[in-house]
Amino acid sequence: MCDCWTDPTRRSIINFRTYCDAKTFFHKSVDASAYVHNTSYMLKFMEDVIDMVGEENVVQVVTDNGPQFKAAGQVLMERRPHIFWTPCAAHYIDLILIDIGKIRRVQQTVETAQRITRYIYNHNWVLSLMRKYAGEEILRPGVTRFATNFIALDSILEKKGALRQMFASSKWYDSRYSYAGTEGSKIEDLVMRQPFWQRATTIVKAIKPLYEVLRTVDSEIYPQMEFLYHMMVKAKDQIMEADPAHGRSYINIIEQRWGAQMGTELHLAAYYLNLRF
Known part of the structure; x- marks a missing residue:
């Protein structure tokens, strides 16, 4: 497998690893900063490693999903028909x-979770109260990678009971207008109603x-x-x-x-x- 990444010094590094039925081994790294990452360049590196390992020992080449890797992989399979190229499954x-995160009902549910979590973490008094009832943090949804949003949605589901207890507590009720304002009442309404939790539960189970x-x-x-x-x-x-x-x-x-x-x-x-x- 080969993958390309940029380190903090802005160097472009290509890593090569070999997989077998026992384990994964690091093969080598190449500093590709001085080269254009086009199809022929990537193909050359793939074939150099294949020849070094032994073509007869190679069944599959897995790479990043960049267009230059994809094009090089297609050419590789044409030149060496018994070798398969596939992009990274992860x-x-x-x-x-x-x-899936762009599906409207999923997107709206994630945005509701973000709204609840953002409100709690933007108000120190509410955050302190949440910690008292939940005992641990809510993982906050990210902006892009949906896997992170899935983890965050699962996390807020685990805190459902604690959040409902918090918003039903006398301490919240007595102080919600002083500390929380109008937005706090809206968040309370979201947490205390069933539709958000039902959608979130179904989405998490499906994903x-x-x-x-x-x-x-x-x-x-x-x-x-x-x-x-x-x-x-x-x-x-x-x-x-x-x-x-x-x-x-x-x-x-x-x-x-x-x-x-x-x-x-x-x-x-x-x-x-x-x-x-």
């Missing part, structure tokens, strides 16, 4: 989660199978390609079971993203060779 799942796949494939300890196809099939079944009313909209996004790059013969072969699941 990044593809993250793209799926981002697309959790995808998040679990993301956690698994994002591990760098053991290669997961042999399990990938099965994990995605299982995740789609679990999504439909968790949310029959809206699951198809999630599945359509998965199939559109996943089918374009990840449903290869290699993934299918790994699936049928591991039917012990």
Whole structure:
């Protein structure tokens, strides 16, 4: 596998790692700062590493999803037909989660969670009261990566009981207008009503199978390609079971993203060779 990143000194580093049935090994790093990251340049590095490892020992090359990597991967498969190139599965799942996050009902639910959490953390007195009842922090949703928003939504669900107790407490009731203002009453109304919690619960249950796949494939300890196809099939079944009313909209996004790059013969072969699941 090779991936490209920029370190704090603005150098562009390409890392190469080798996967086998035992574990993952770091192979080498290349400082690519002085070069144009075009298709031919990336292809040269891929083939140099393949030749060093031994072409007969290479089945699959996994890279970042940048256009130059994708183009180089396609050329690589034309030159060496027995080698498969695939993009990073973790990044593809993250793209799926981002697309799911754009679904209106999901987006509105995340924005409500952000509003509740932002209000609490913007008022020290309310934050202190929340800590008294919840005993721990609420993870705050991010702006972009939907996996972070999923974790934050799951976190606020865990605090549902504590938040409701807080907003029903005499201390909140006696002080809400002095410390909290009109916005505090609106947040109280959101927390005490059922619709937000019902939507959040359904969304978290439906997205959790995808998040679990993301956690698994994002591990760098053991290669997961042999399990990938099965994990995605299982995740789609679990999504439909968790949310029959809206699951198809999630599945359509998965199939559109996943089918374009990840449903290869290699993934299918790994699936049928591991039917012990």
